[in-house]
Amino acid sequence: MPQSSRLSRRDVLKFLGSAPMLPLATGAGASALLAACAQGQRGQPAQVSFLAMPAPTLADPAAMARTTVGSRMVLRYPGGREETVALAYEPFFMTGDEVPDGRGGTLLAGGYLDIRNQPIMDTSVPGRARQFFSDCPDGMSMLTLPDPKVAGVKGNTVFAVVQFEYTTFDQAGGEMYGKLPSPIAVLTLDQDPATGHLALVQYRPVDTSAVHGLWITCGASLSPWNTHLSSEEYEPDAISPKAKDLAQFKAYSRNLYGDENAANPYHYGHLPEVVVQPDGSGVVKKHYCLGRISHELIQVMPDRRTALMGDDATNGGLFLFVADRAEDLSAGTLYVARWHQQSGTGPGSATLDWVRLGHATSDEIRALADRLRGSDIMDVSETDPGVPGYTRIPFAGRHNWVRIKPGMAQAAAFLETHRYAALAGGSLGFTKMEGTTVNVRDRVAYSAMSRVEASMLDGSGGIKVEGPKAGAVYALNLRGGQKDTEGRAIDSEWVPVDMAPPAALVGVDLKQPDALGNVHDAERISNPDNLKFSEKLRTLFIGEDSGGHVNNFLWAYNVDTRQLARVLSCPVAAESTGLQAVDELNGWTYITSNFQHAGDWNKLHDKVRPATEALVRANYRDRHGATVGYITGVKV
Numbered sequence: 001m002p003q004s005s006r007l008s009r010r011d012v013l014k015f016l017g018s019a020p021m022l023p024l025a026t027g028a029g030a031s032a033l034l035a036a037c038a039q040g041q042r043g044q045p046a047q048v049s050f051l052a053m054p055a056p057t058l059a060d061p062a063a064m065a066r067t068t069v070g071s072r073m074v075l076r077y078p079g080g081r082e083e084t085v086a087l088a089y090e091p092f093f094m095t096g097d098e099v100p101d102g103r104g105g106t107l108l109a110g111g112y113l114d115i116r117n118q119p120i121m122d123t124s125v126p127g128r129a130r131q132f133f134s135d136c137p138d139g140m141s142m143l144t145l146p147d148p149k150v151a152g153v154k155g156n157t158v159f160a161v162v163q164f165e166y167t168t169f170d171q172a173g174g175e176m177y178g179k180l181p182s183p184i185a186v187l188t189l190d191q192d193p194a195t196g197h198l199a200l201v202q203y204r205p206v207d208t209s210a211v212h213g214l215w216i217t218c219g220a221s222l223s224p225w226n227t228h229l230s231s232e233e234y235e236p237d238a239i240s241p242k243a244k245d246l247a248q249f250k251a252y253s254r255n256l257y258g259d260e261n262a263a264n265p266y267h268y269g270h271l272p273e274v275v276v277q278p279d280g281s282g283v284v285k286k287h288y289c290l291g292r293i294s295h296e297l298i299q300v301m302p303d304r305r306t307a308l309m310g311d312d313a314t315n316g317g318l319f320l321f322v323a324d325r326a327e328d329l330s331a332g333t334l335y336v337a338r339w340h341q342q343s344g345t346g347p348g349s350a351t352l353d354w355v356r357l358g359h360a361t362s363d364e365i366r367a368l369a370d371r372l373r374g375s376d377i378m379d380v381s382e383t384d385p386g387v388p389g390y391t392r393i394p395f396a397g398r399h400n401w402v403r404i405k406p407g408m409a410q411a412a413a414f415l416e417t418h419r420y421a422a423l424a425g426g427s428l429g430f431t432k433m434e435g436t437t438v439n440v441r442d443r444v445a446y447s448a449m450s451r452v453e454a455s456m457l458d459g460s461g462g463i464k465v466e467g468p469k470a471g472a473v474y475a476l477n478l479r480g481g482q483k484d485t486e487g488r489a490i491d492s493e494w495v496p497v498d499m500a501p502p503a504a505l506v507g508v509d510l511k512q513p514d515a516l517g518n519v520h521d522a523e524r525i526s527n528p529d530n531l532k533f534s535e536k537l538r539t540l541f542i543g544e545d546s547g548g549h550v551n552n553f554l555w556a557y558n559v560d561t562r563q564l565a566r567v568l569s570c571p572v573a574a575e576s577t578g579l580q581a582v583d584e585l586n587g588w589t590y591i592t593s594n595f596q597h598a599g600d601w602n603k604l605h606d607k608v609r610p611a612t613e614a615l616v617r618a619n620y621r622d623r624h625g626a627t628v629g630y631i632t633g634v635k636v
Contacts, residue, residue: 047076048537050556051084052565055522055549058611064551065615067091067595068569069631071556089568089593091629092187092200095164096133096621102150102188102202102280109628110134110164112180115209115256120180124172132180134164135626136596139220139297140578141228144585148188149278152201156191156586159276161206161228162578162628163217168597171624179251181213184230184272187628188280196588198630206274206282213256214284215268218312219297219435219530222580224304225327228274228282231295233312235269239374239416240382240400266369266415271295273329287329288365290321291357291417297530299436299445301478301494305332308436308445308476308496314397315455316430317421318447318499320354322492331361334413335484336426337496339463347452347472348465349500355426356484358413365414377411378419379403393422394429394460422461425485429461432471435531435579437540438478438494439559445476445496448528450545470507470520470548471527473540474499504564505540505557507548517607520548525555525564530579534589541567541591543576550608552576554593567591568631571598571620572612573605578628591631599623 053070056063067089075083093099095110112120112132119131140162148157163184167176188202208214215232223229236249253263269292274282290298296310304326309319318339323332335354343349374380381390381401390401395418402419404412412420422428432450439446450471455461480493505528508521520526530543538560544552554568554576570576578594599616601609617623 046078049074049076049558049561049563050539050565050567053567053569055553055566056551056569057516058608061608061611062615063569064572064608065612066571066619067593067627069567071565071567087567087631089629090632091627092189092198094620094625094627095135095137096625099200099203102152102204107203107205108133109203110137110183111205112167112183112255113205114181114258115213117205117207117209120255122170124170124174128171130171132167132170132176133624134167134183135598135620135624136165136167136577137162137594137626137628138165138218138577138596139163139230140580140592140594140628141220141222142580142582142585142590142592143222143226143276145226145276145278147278148280150188150202150280153188153190155193158189158191158198158585159280160187160189160592161185161220161274161276161282162187162594163214163220163230165216165218165577165596168600178216178234178248179255181208181252181256182215182217184208184214184217184274184282184284186274186276186280186282191586191588193586197632202280204281206284208284211272211284211286212263212267214272215252217272218295219310219577221297221299223273223300223327224302228276229298229300230272230274231297232269232272233294233296235292235294236265237396238265239378239380264369266292266372269293269295271298271329286362286366288362288369289331289334289360289414290329291319291334292415293317293319293417296433297435299438301438301492302440303492303494306492306494308438308447310436310447311430311433312450313418313433314431315394315418315422315428315461316433317418317426317428318352318430318433318496319417319421320495322490330363333359334417335490336421336424338425338485339427339429341463343500344465346466346468347449347474347501347506348463349498351498352476352496354482354484354490354495355421355424356486356488357417357421357424358410360410360414364410368411369415372411372415374416376405377408377416378405380419391423393419394455395419395422397454399460427462429455429459429463431456434529434545435543437531437533439533439540440535442559443478443494445478446531446533446540447474447476447499448531448542449474450527450529468507468509470509470524472501472507473505473525473528473531473542474501502562504562505542509548515607516550517604518549519604520546522549529575530577532579532581534581534583536583536589537581539581541579541581543579543593545575547602547604550605552595554579568593570595571616572608573600573602574598574626592629593631594626594628596626598626
């Protein structure tokens with residue numbers, strides 16, 4: 001019998017020491033193999049890779065209607081020996097579950113709270129009032145602290161911060177996107193030292209009242225100093241909002257404060273940071289000096305000062321922040337990239353230089369946000385006013401004519417960042433720039449362009465490429481010794497100097513839908529969103545937010561072999577979120593994975609919906625629930 005067919009899921013990886021390991025629980029009858037592992041008889045692999053799972057089909061609609069993992073991990077050793085382990089998915093909870101609060105009671109997972117930390121109730125169906133809870137868990141960060149103090153943990157204490165982007169609809173089916181303040185919580189997990197298995201012990205909501213609540217928290221990352229870096233995307237327009245957007249913001253304010261006019265748009269669109277406490281609680285602060293943009297996911301470089309930011313917008317920009325001090329994002333200098341196109345074929349390629357937008361402290365900008373209105377900062381018109389001093393700029397898929405008020409340059413740079421960056425000469429032409437991550441060894445950052453469309457095709461922001469709508473992941477080489485466009489030194493060794501996508505990380509638009517209805521090639525990435533890089537696995541993980549795949553996937557791309565493998569399939573019409581590649585926690589490696597809005601049907605799903613809708617509703621609380629969890633292993 002080959003070795004790969006008789007290994008327990010724990011002993012396949014636990015013996016690897018400092019090499020990559022997944023949290024694989026002990027299988028029955030594995031004691032002899034475990035003893036051999038403990039004696040160090042196997043050594044470390046030379047390479048770790050993934051064997052892809054097939055995409056689920058209508059031959060098994062149940063697989064389409066749930067999180068499915070059919071992939072395997074392969075360990076290759078010097079001399080040619082191989083060992084293989086299959087992978088599986090394990091949730092901590094589903095939103096809407098009653099979860100332990102650590103005090104002998106329970107709380108509603110993903111539950112919404114107002115500014116007084118009281119439950120926000122869904123009264124849309126008479127006689128069935130209940131607390132709102134999210135169907136959209138997103139960014140997640142697992143971490144440990146040196147002296148945890150949470151009762152009930154039998155093994156090692158592990159914490160995880162998880163945020164909830166929004167809820168899709170109320171009980172009556174009414175749209176709720178962006179109308180509720182985003183919850184965020186700290187999970188305390190009990191890690192079995194022998195198996196790496198994680199079990200939920202405590203769920204503690206983070207009090208966000210001191211930062212005016214949170215607005216549409218999307219992707220997240222773990223900072224090099226062990227804090228959770230959150231996000232607030234689609235910053236509310238404080239000057240000329242569309243009617244629908246204004247109505248959304250008023251509903252948000254009403255649900256948060258009980259008053260539709262109480263919320264200030266300038267308090268949102270910033271970077272929240274959560275510090276986990278030893279008792280499993282969390283403290284949040286907002287940094288106002290990293291630009292008020294559609295923050296999707298921030299990546300801090302190894303210098304602990306330089307931050308590259310995703311900007312999930314139409315006419316978005318690539319933004320860079322260099323903090324004054326390591327491990328402190330409360331003061332620094334903000335830059336926006338200029339795209340110097342080298343190729344317009346496909347998703348294109350370019351060299352980059354950097355426009356300095358200004359320096360500020362968070363306290364300075366927060367004080368401006370507290371007292372200023374949009375009309376205090378700049379004049380904005382959506383048609384040419386024919387008055388001297390106005391400049392035409394691209395903005396949110398249209399054009400504005402803008403004029404900054406005297407003395408308001410700093411306020412404009414940090415509170416009206418999209419408009420100011422375009423005015424300053426930055427390339428505000430990107431579309432849905434989402435996840436960012438870094439490959440430290442090769443000094444390469446990666447940026448997901450979820451959809452190469454709209455302003456990337458029309459040249460409005462200085463970019464004019466061909467597509468695809470399926471999107472691409474760009475690689476950005478990082479260098480030191482760079483200067484901004486005015487010749488001033490940029491105080492960082494981690495500045496992107498160019499960007500181009502690896503060929504394997506470009507999606508493919510289909511000319512005709514396939515048999516399931518996919519309009520993007522199911523064997524390639526589609527609308528990449530979450531990105532995380534594992535240094536030990538030498539693997540870039542890519543989660544989809546796809547409008548082109550009927551099931552969204554989580555992919556693994558080995559940067560050395562350039563092989564792409566499908567690792568996980570989300571429930572039909574759900575988005576892959578919550579991705580984190582944790583190289584080591586108490587000797588174990590984890591890949592976290594959540595999903596959101598299962599069964600979010602549109603025309604794409606017409607062929608699969610009849611066979612899967614009832615299953616999705618049965619699996620996920622009539623489409624109100626979604627899971628938070630991680631990838632684990634099973635016996636091969």
